[in-house]
Amino acid sequence: MPVTSSRLPGFFKKSVEERRTTVCDLAGLNDEEREAVAAAGELSDEAADRIIENVIGTYSLPLGVATNFIIDGKHYVVPMALEEPSVVAAASNMAKRCHARGGFTSDCTPPVMIGQIQVCRLKIDAQVARNAILANKTKLIEMANSVDPILVKFGGGCRDVEARVLETDAGTMLIVHLLVDCRDAMGANAVNTMCETIGPEVGELCKGVVVLKIISNLAVHRLARVNGVFTAKELSTSGDEEEGRSIINGILDAYAFAKADPFRAATNNKGVMNAISPIAVATGQDWRAVEAGCHSYASYKHGRVAPFVAWSRNGDGDLVGYIEMPAPVGLIGGAARVHPCARACVKLLGVKTATELGTVLAAAGIAQNLGALRALATVGIQQGHMKLHAKNLAVQAGAASAEVDAVVARATASGRVTAASIKAALDAERSGLPVPPQ
Template identity: 60%
Template sequence: PIMIGQIQVVGLDDADSSAERVLSAKTQIIDMCNEVDPILVRFGGGCKDIEARPIETSSGPMLIVHLLVDCRDAMGANAVNTMAETVAPKIEELTGGTVILRIISNLAVHRLARVSATFTPEEMSDSGSDASQGSEVIKGVIQAYHFAAADPFRATTHNKGIMNAISAVAIACGQDWRAIESGAHSYAAYGRTYGSMTEWSTDPDGNLVGSIELPMAVGLVGGAIRIHPGAKANVALLGVESANDLAKVMAAAGLAQNLGALRALATVGIQAGHMKLHLQNMIVAAGAEEAEIEEVSALVKSSGERITMAAVEKALEEIRN
């Protein structure tokens, strides 16, 4: 569970030589970081490594120093930020530059959660036993995935759905869902054009194989989870015993959501499910009393018509007459 703390150094005569001086003092900088949080070190965590990379910007050359911190079962923002602020004066001394930002990065490329799953054609069919129909569904899912993998406009909506599930679990378990969301979308564009957070393919037996790999900066120590009774109850309900366990559950939720969405999109279309979810709200908006809701809902569904406000109003009028 490695998080990155970034230290921005400006006003350098030579960023490359400054990087060399920082790296030559790596042991000293790591020791300074670990003096900040001896409890984290006692549990096997703490600052483990230092990186330094010059970058070119519109403000001129800069040196970006990365502190690689093992946060154990904590999300780690407080520990990482404190370490970055603590060693900033030493970085200035070594480089002769000026430190501006000292802050954690939410692009947690060293803290990835990976989940994969395999589904047979039978499992993908409507009946759960029709291999022929299931194979056609799998073909549609793969084509829908290829669309998201190749087109950023589609990938944005594809990934939004994945994060519907991941962020929901994060919120329920007292996690920083905004940090997780930011990191996930950034990772979808890390070293490439923005694309799908998931991958889908078929194996030699024709089964559908899905996988997801995302930064998952979650914690079971500190933060809201310690004080929020709902978050504590939800974590207990999941049965997770470590931040790594929670990260895998969240990634699995994202993969499951994506499969459901792709299957719906490739078959009946997304609106069938969406409109069923919205039907009750539409009935209430049409002016139905509580005692009328179930009857109107049943009438709309049995009519075979598309679920629209006009269909709801028509059904409400019928039961009242």
């Protein structure tokens, strides 16, 4: 059932069990799904052995939920599986600051993936070969669609065939593209099978040797497009619009830096993926395909390393974030259906289509980027990050479970959270020294 509200005040103050109960109740998870979440997402050896090869065990990551997301008028509690502190908190915080204008809005393209067929050592002119492919487009589409009648039945299938001449170090090649509407599947298996099926016919038409027959992860036809509008009042720390306008100026300065400098853009984009990839992991997606698509698309679109999220100011003085990213995700097949925790996360998220899942990834990317830019433009990235990282540092310093909170409190009271201050706080705690006033 859809989540009625993503606003969960005081959620971070609850225990793990209380949080789990809250979100499971909110999403209407059944006992089996609740158990899948509570069992740390672990697979049995038998289940793991069916997913990859040479299995020796399984590996757990923390599973958190980002709150406050409203996309196209619908509330979402967003599962994220990752190891980095501050990501879930920042995404939740920034999503909350997108409510005055109604939340995020999307405008996505159909779920079309590209399959590539490489034809080498042409015995006829490359343009003649290209024209032969285009002249037989209808036949090739019919051959491709004969492979997956179920996909066609549900409104998907091969939509078009393109061909382009490519000059390479190995000579002139003809590259044939199949454009396949994959509906709610990521589509790799269907696209690859279609390419392999029509490969011999393509080779005969071109009078060349067909080599590669494979999907492309540069999914330029399967794009999630999302906007977020943030008022100056929302972006301020205390509701002061003047402060908010100053923060907007800082964010736009930071964006201009990333837009002009590839070294900044690369790190900026890593921050965007801090939110996108953990959602893909939690919901059982091929997160490497998502990563590859996003990074390559930015360079493809701009001709250089460029920021994923574009920031501007509208006529009302609001900050506007816009992202356009490939969304090669699916709800059919793969780990999304095999992994019990991934299935539970998909239900918790409440998405009904692969396209909807893509909008959630994109909105989270905007929120996470805003969180980083806002921190960089004000207090700096480390203040919030190190505060949330403090518990990890305490454990690394040797603190027992019962000591961690007290050690973090001491270090925070000292005004600076570092490995050294945490170690000093642990020594002070064990020596019984009084906690310094903040």
